[in-house]
Amino acid sequence: MQGFSSEPGTHGPVTEVPPEGMRRIYRWAAMIAVGGFLFGYDTGVVSGALLFVTDDFRLSPTEQGTIVSVLLVGAMVGALCAGRLADALGRRRAVALEGAVFLVGTAIAATAPAYWTLLIGRVVLGLAVGAASATVPVYLSEISPTRVRGRVLSANQLMITAGILVSYLVDLAFASSRDWRLMFALGAVPATVLTLCCLLVVPESLPWLVRRGRWRQAREVLDRVLPPEEASRVVARLRNEVPGPRRKPGEEPERPVGWRTLLTPGVRPALAVGLAMAVIQQFGGINTIIYYAPTIIEKTGLSASNSIFYSVFIGVINLVMTVLATRLIDRAGRRTLLLVSLAGMALLVALLGLSFIAGWNSELSLVCMILYIAAYAGGLGPIFWVLVGEVFPPRVRALGSSTATTANWIANFVVSQAFLPLAAAIGQGQTFLVFAVICFLGLLFVARFVPETKDRTYEEIDAALQARFGGPGGGRGEAKEPARRG
Template identity: 85%
Template sequence: MQGFSREPGTHGPVDQVPPEGLRKIYRWAALIAVGGFLFGYDTGVVSGALLFITRDFRLSAAEQGTIVSVLLVGAMVGALLAGRLADAIGRRKAVALEGAVFIVGTAIAATAPTYWQLLAGRVLLGLAVGAASATVPVYLSEISPTAIRGRVLSANQLMITVGILVSYLIDLAFSGSGDWRLMFALGAVPASVLTLCALLVLPESLPWLVRKGRWTQAHEVLALVLPKDEAERVATGLRHRDGGHAPRPGWRTLLGPKVRPALIVGVTMAVIQQFGGINTIIYYAPTIIEKTGLSASNSIFYSVFIGVINLVMTIVATRLIDRAGRRTLLLVSLAGMAVLVGLLGLSFIAGWNSELSLLCMILYIAAYAGGLGPIFWVLVGEVFPPSVRALGSSTATTTNWICNFAVSQAFLPLAAAIGQGETFLVFAAICLCGLLFVARFVPETKDRSFEEVDAALQARFGRSGPAGDDTGRRARDRSRI
């Protein structure tokens, strides 16, 4: 928890959490990251199910597209509402409610007798996906000691990739029977696990309890991971520092000069993650595979292959993120993505060997999964002040979903207008712009408290940290490295 990391002004900050406490934090992270699994599962399962839904409901091309895209629309709304919800009722109850919406949406989709009821189920699933994608990184950030925060926050993206891979495997397993209802229905299992764990197992976020002035509960949460005397000391220090009930922040707070650098970083990284072309590369993967003449031309089977690459490289990123740092992985990832998607575009334009196109595509996916993919979600949980973390995460996540929808709708018309290869060159240019943005404006957040991250952010945006704050000056010096 942020209360477990070094925070200026805390009376006797906790430098280390005992091993038993760390094990509990890892267990909580694994349970809450089931929300990430559902994000991946419900966005991925439709790719195989749609083949059989189209047959049963005799869908037109437009109706097929709506079944897929309506989840993105729901996710935009869910992400937008999630910040206010998590601030109002707490992170734990918000996640439990999101799990319940997953269950209801799954039930409606799996039993839908008509196209319109299936659409309603997909809208509810979208609301839950969007809300969970905004809430889970906030909770993970707020239960994480500084030294392991990167690994804990990476659990979200790791479980997203696991969810996608499992959805592809489920699609493959039921492709023979064509039972798309069961493909959807199995999502109720992790949704039930998430809801029950949020209600019965997970503690509330310590920073949220502190801001609400719930000191008895805050002490109980500290006692779960710290020895009794240490928990009492930290709880007393937090109470002396933070005093009473904090007012609920509004949207205007995000635009204030103090928070604006974090907002710019969160929103810009959301845009770069989507407009870098990852979803459209995956969309074109079966076409590229088909040109190579490989036997893996079946789209569902090939999706499994893509899912494995995505998962393996996300695991690599999770192992490296608290060692190499966020900034280093981002720079390497964006540089690799720019080069590889540029080469992919040239291969289409020049008609190069199709095996080279396939190699570029696979390496591009690996570069994305090893850096930009997971680190966006890590930064969302790290750069915003604790008082507006849920609201900031909600804003950045909503931007991510809006861009996801925009890219999915614009790609085919753009490719038809200027050519497939030229469109990939546009993605390369966006990745290059992202590389320059990270180099100039995104500080390293590894092993830093929020105060240090904030001071580094302010320095990169040409602003001074708090007057007389030696920690801020040290962070600004380090941010220039």
């Protein structure tokens, strides 16, 4: 298996990882991806818990909305700080700290005696959700062999959708007892697993260790996935290839990168793709359906009880299609799945909007909604997180991921706050037509600017980006991309 990521400048200089080494890499990826599960669980569980919190604390509509949206505000801050944190502490310690913050936020929310305490708990959870959403893709990218990098990175989205589905099922299981505190409290289980796995099992990212001259620890990581002689050979080569003057053992070989680095000509194409895909993923309308699915389904004429049931069904579709995307992403490629996904989303959300405007039967509206979610989960949903881990240069990968993820959370917040007022002003069907136009514009952006990243090292990805953006070696939109490697 080609490409265990150890070289600062590429995704994969190691030519062969034995099966036992690959099994370890997959285990590490699964443990770190629990951060994605918590992302999904803590954003989804509030939809059912809020029904009973509202009765206990006698919340106004504004207070109900704040309980939901304040997590998004915390996530913006958490994502913005995550890049610096991951560069300073290392990827493993950063994720362990985020797991601890999940535990603190869960404890505050589950034991909250009043509205304001619950609000604080949701803010703390938001900080952890945002930070994890930025850090997890970076770690997954840096441990991934080239040929399965898409599959490993999409594990993050797979766990997000699993977390959302589990949160819906937990809400359904405890709805009869009205125990909203237990709904929140169960999030402590995966948070504990994440923290302990990061502290006791998962190793540090190899590129992070190499860039800081921590050769003994780097060798220990390599020994866990490679035969001893191969690990020695890789370490010797890396010592010769790391740029810069010779340094004493343990000496830090590079200074922390700043935000301005993202605006340099060599990084700008990656930043443009990261920011644009972050906005397209949210402005395409997906979270209006995830957050407001029961409300939207009720508008089709179905009862409230049926609305809750279909919300769980939507969660199942979301998970199943994400599993399918995970299987296809290293075969069909990122770009192909993105184009098909956005085309399907544009068509289906347009039909959903027309079904409301024309008053078509509720079953047709529900089918459009489910197929729209399937189109999203089979492409745009997981591939955004894959691209965030692939397009940025290794030295600024954490900072770039942090920036793109922050933009994603800002767009999430804007859409969530604007959906109901916009639907009230111009109509729910017309609002879905706006989402259809955005999906179509996203399709055009991907067709013009997003290269294929499947089976490519960072240098090949960068060359393709520069070509598409007219940078060095490129030419005004002609994608003079390197040939794909088998």
